[in-house]
Amino acid sequence: MALPEAVARQIIADHQRRPRHTGPLNGVAGVTLDNPGCGDQVTVWADVQAGRVAQLNFSGKGCAISQSSASLMTVTLTGKTLEEAHALAGQFRAMVMGDADGTPELGDLLALAGVSRLHARRKCALLPWRALEQALGGP
Template sequence: MVDDLYQETILDHSKRPRNHHEMADANRRADGYNPLCGDRLKLYLKVENDVVKEASFEGAGCAISTASASLMTESLKGKTREEALRLIDKFHTLLTTDTPASKDLGKLVVFCGVRDYPARVKCATLAWHTLKSALNGTGEVATTE
């Protein structure tokens, strides 16, 4: 039953991604690419006083990649840069270890089953690698490699 709920949430965000648009007034941007499956992502952030006020994305990718970007942009709003960086680490831990999910992850726990499919972990983390690049202002294309 829980697996069905997880799949339903991922499918919903894949078919109807939230915050899926260009943000003309973004003051942080980054591109991401997953060479394994060809997913591409452009992330836009509006950061004011070290707080993420808005987040959106454009791109094309598989259901996992799109759903991850959608849920990520929802979870970022109102977070400080440091809180966002900690969220990146918690999400990565969720996908790569058997550690119980952090309560701070909220809806993002739907991705816990992805860790059973190593090739899909890269799909789920593309948006998060791109977020780190945007927050750090490196200007480099973020990859999952």
Template sequence: MLPEALARQILQDHAAHPRGRGEIAGAPHAALDNPGCGDQVTVWARVEGGVLAGVRFAGRGCVISQASASLMTQALEGRTLEDARALAARFRAVVMGEAAPDPALGDLRALAGVSRLHARRRCALLAWRALDAALAGSGAGAGEGEPGRA
């Protein structure tokens, strides 16, 4: 687990200066919203040869949802689909309080504290659910996603 001050700093930095923001023209994407708090996110995923060659997002919302989307793009771009799915599963388990954060998550560990805040779990997982939907529509596991509920 990261020290609380460091985790807060990572989240604030990613929310204020998001990485991976912007769309990927022609790439499969999916849009989701969290009706409980108003967060919205669209995720684009380009898969080439079984590798996530591009992952980008656009959206608005709380620090947690936006930081999670930014961290996700950095953590997953360039990974094989199998590796990306395994990392996503570890991340989800940590956010849901089912597993302790492990160093393989890198800066994603900054979101581990969300597991104690049931209502904020949806914020942390919103972009990840949109990525799942985009990949499902791409034939990798394309299409244009319509806004949906998270």
């Protein structure tokens, strides 16, 4: 499942210009990763309470793909159980790598489906998700 290209571009641009859930969370250690190939950097803070992602924030610098992916990730996963968050992360990873089509559960993350055709951009889209995995303690 893919979104129309114009809609996808609009979602990506909106999240790059006005990222959601930004900045550190008090009392939560952040995980910072970078992509030296293109200069992207992201820090992810995940506050997990009672098996649920209570808050998920990020900060970073880099291309529109990495920053919008991080913003969309925070919006999509905040409030999800850890099981749901890991499942959605797996679906997103499969979509970006071109191993599977996106599912409706991904919501606006479907805007990044086209990244699967851009091998150099896959790392950009997945960077915040790799930091998330570490922040959550792995899959």
